[in-house]
Amino acid sequence: MLTIREEEIKDYNEVEKVVEESFKNAEFSDKDEHNLVRRLRNSNEFIKELSLIAEEENKILGHVLLTKALIKGESTSYETLALAPLAVLPEYQKSGIGKNLMNKAIERARELGYKSIVILGHENYYPKFGFEKASKYGVKAPFEVPDEAYMILELLPGGLNGVSGIVEYSKAFFE
Template identity: 55%
Template sequence: MNVNIRQETPNDYNATEQVVEQAFANAEFSDKNEHLLVSRIRNSEGFLPELSIVATEPETNKLVGHILLSKIQIRKNDGKTVESLALAPVSVLPEKQNKGIGGLLISEALRKAKELGYFSVIVLGHPEYYPKFGFKSASLWGIKAPFEVPEFEEVFEELQLKQWRQAKRMK
């Protein structure tokens, strides 16, 4: 499907939240509040406007998809922390799903995150979908979620954009 991918603007906020709400309306593993999560993240210190990205239809400029990456801190086993990103959520209107829009949004967000110098991205997502983009179980790096995750640990995944040992953001 042909879409335009660009950074979200404040004028998009209402339409974005509607897309997110519709995208998760019938999702099996959803609390149906993902649109509220997007709003909370936008009002937090972790919000990075350049990593809030939308997909629009070229003909109508209608917003059909959204992805958000926000700053988080990962505490390593040695007690040090490293800045990372959380991917949550990626949303596509139900009638536009399974047409590659989500994949385009993910690819662009990961490209932009790497360009901005981030070292990794964490996602709580489908273990058969996210590995297409290079994600692996976060447990491989000794990273555990600060909350309980579903019975399959593989849903908590990480993608290293650069090697941890190169991380200048360590504290």
């Protein structure tokens, strides 16, 4: 039976292997996602309650990570979460594990009071969870990305009212 739980320190090495395997054949990947996870864990933007694993019979099959980010407007900054990465072992992809991880991460982020999540991802996958083009809200990535691939999810009603600007990610993304 599949369980979704918070990642623990003892899971770190296995999680990094799962993340590395997951992106081995990914088309849009720098093949460095497992190192990104390690760097993010050591950053101020890490939220341990939002680092979740999917596990079956003591084997980690997937992982999702949400970290703190900011949407910097002209005069105000708004807190948001950045989703990266969502990883499922290749042989378990398309079996609902990613969907379960995403739903749990969204639910947990809402419970913790966060208002939105930004993602650079597949435009056919993430809208299933309610993600919309970030440009609709005047939210932009700090780098060149296709408009349809940069998305945002409003977690709380009105959570994006008056919010616009450029997303500022953890430095760990650029190390």
